[in-house]
Amino acid sequence: MSQPVDSVLLEDKTWERVAEATGGAAAPCFQCGVCTAICPWGLVKDETVSIRKMVRKAQLGLPSWSDEVWLCTTCQWCEARCPRGVDITRVILGLRRLAWQEREIPHGLPSLLWDVYFDGNTWGRPPSQRSLWTRGLEIKEFSPADDVLFYVGCTPAYDRRSQKVARALASVLETAGVKFGTLGDREPCCGDAVRSVGHEEYLAELIDANARLFEEAGVATLVAISPHCYDMFANRYPNLSGSFRPLHYTQYLLELIEEGRLKFENELPLKVTYHDACYLGRRNSLYEEPRRILQAIPGLELVEMERSREDGLCCGGGGGRMWLETAAGERFGDLRVKEALETGAEVLVTSCPHCISCLEDSLSVLGASGLRVRDLVEVVHSALGAQSQAATSDVASGRS
Numbered sequence: 439m440s441q442p443v444d445s446v447l448l449e450d451k452t453w454e455r456v457a458e459a460t461g462g463a464a465a466p467c468f469q470c471g472v473c474t475a476i477c478p479w480g481l482v483k484d485e486t487v488s489i490r491k492m493v494r495k496a497q498l499g500l501p502s503w504s505d506e507v508w509l510c511t512t513c514q515w516c517e518a519r520c521p522r523g524v525d526i527t528r529v530i531l532g533l534r535r536l537a538w539q540e541r542e543i544p545h546g547l548p549s550l551l552w553d554v555y556f557d558g559n560t561w562g563r564p565p566s567q568r569s570l571w572t573r574g575l576e577i578k579e580f581s582p583a584d585d586v587l588f589y590v591g592c593t594p595a596y597d598r599r600s601q602k603v604a605r606a607l608a609s610v611l612e613t614a615g616v617k618f619g620t621l622g623d624r625e626p627c628c629g630d631a632v633r634s635v636g637h638e639e640y641l642a643e644l645i646d647a648n649a650r651l652f653e654e655a656g657v658a659t660l661v662a663i664s665p666h667c668y669d670m671f672a673n674r675y676p677n678l679s680g681s682f683r684p685l686h687y688t689q690y691l692l693e694l695i696e697e698g699r700l701k702f703e704n705e706l707p708l709k710v711t712y713h714d715a716c717y718l719g720r721r722n723s724l725y726e727e728p729r730r731i732l733q734a735i736p737g738l739e740l741v742e743m744e745r746s747r748e749d750g751l752c753c754g755g756g757g758g759r760m761w762l763e764t765a766a767g768e769r770f771g772d773l774r775v776k777e778a779l780e781t782g783a784e785v786l787v788t789s790c791p792h793c794i795s796c797l798e799d800s801l802s803v804l805g806a807s808g809l810r811v812r813d814l815v816e817v818v819h820s821a822l823g824a825q826s827q828a829a830t831s832d833v834a835s836g837r838s
C-alpha cells in the first residue's frame with residue numbers, strides 16, 4: 439500500500455528541519471558507539487546515556503525532546519575520540535535549537551535568556567552593578583590607547599567567589615605594567631550561555647550588537663577570564679576578525695612572562711595539580727600555556743591527574759549545565775576532586791569560573807580537607823606576593 443502523500447511531505451519537512459538545525463553534522467556517523475562509551479555521564483549514571491542513538495535519530499531526521507539532549511556539557515570528549523570526526527555537539531545544539539522552536543525546554547532556561555536580554559548578564563542582576571567587583575581598586579574605562587581590553591564576563595563580575603579572580607587578574611596586570619581598562623557597566627554578556635542552550639536566533643542578534651560595540655570602542659586585543667568567553671570571541675564572532683585579537687588570560691600572562699614583564703622573585707612551595715577546562719583544552723588546544731605559567735613559579739611542583747589534557751575529565755558545568763539541576767551523586771566534579779586527592783596535591787588549580795564553582799561545590803560535599811581549589815591567576819597573584827595591590831585569596835596559607 440502506498441503512503442499518503444501528506445505524510446511523506448511531513449516526514450520530508452521534519453528531516454529537512456533536523457538536517458538544517460544540525461548542519462547535517464550527523465551524516466558521517468557509522469554507529470560505532472565510541473561516543474556513548476566515552477561520555478562522562480556513563481561514569482555517574484546507572485543507565486546508559488546513548489549519544490550514539492541521539493546521533494542516529496538526527497541522521498534519520500527524527501527530532502529528540504528527551505532529557506538526554508539537555509545533559510550534554512559540550513565537553514567534546516566524544517568528538518576527540520569519534521573515528522568519523524562527527525561534530526557531535528553541533529548535532530546536540532541543533533536538537534536544542536529545535537526544542538526551543540517546539541517549546542520543549544527545561545524549566546529555568548527561558549528565564550536565563552530573559553536575564554541576558556533585559557539585564558545583559560546571566561545572573562539577572564542590574565547592569566549598574568557590573569563594576570562592583572572593582573571596589574577599592576582603581577580600574578579605568580578602556581580607551582583605544584590601552585594595551586588590552588580586560589573583558590571580565592558575567593560570572594567574575596557578579597559572583598562573589600569569581601570576583602576574587604577578577605581582582606587577582608587586575609592586580610597581576612597592574613604589576614606587569616599593562617595599560618588596560620574595562621567597558622565598565624557597558625560590558626555585554628559574550629553569549630556563551632545563549633549558544634550552549636541552543637538559541638541560535640537570539641545568539642546571532644547578540645553577536646551582531648556586541649561586535650558593533652567592540653568596534654566602536656576601538657578594541658584590538660581582548661583578554662578574557664573565562665575560557666567560555668574566550669571561545670566565543672575567538673570562534674563565534676565572524677565580524678571581529680582581522681586586527682581583533684582575543685586571548686584567554688593564560689595566553690596573555692605567558693606572553694608577559696616570556697617578555698620579562700612578569701617576574702617571580704619569591705618561592706611558592708606548593709604541590710598543585712591542574713584541571714584542564716574543556717573550553718580551553720579540548721576546544722582550543724590551550725594545554726601548555728597554563729602549565730608553563732605554573733612551571734615558571736619557583737618552588738611550585740606540578741603533578742598531573744590520571745585524566746588530563748586531551749583526556750581531561752569535564753567539571754560538569756558547560757553546555758548550560760550551570761543553569762540546570764544535577765542530581766547528587768551525578769556530579770563529574772566529585773570524580774575530579776577524588777582524582778586530585780589521589781595526586782597528593784594541596785591545590786587543585788584551574789582557569790575557568792564554571793570549573794571553580796563545580797569543583798568547590800564537590801569539595802564541600804566530599805568534605806575533603808587538605809585540598810583547595812584555586813584559579814591559576816590566584817596562584818600567580820600569591821606567587822607575586824607583595825608586588826601586587828589587591829588582597830584576594832591567599833593560596834599559600836589556604837585563607838580565602
Ligand code: SF4
Binds near residue numbers: 470474493519523526
Ligand atoms: S563515535 Fe562518532 S561514528 Fe561512532 S557512533 Fe558516535 S558519532 Fe557515530
Ligand code: SF4
Binds near residue numbers: 489512516
Ligand atoms: S560533549 Fe561531552 S557530555 Fe556531551 S555527549 Fe560528548 S562526551 Fe558526553
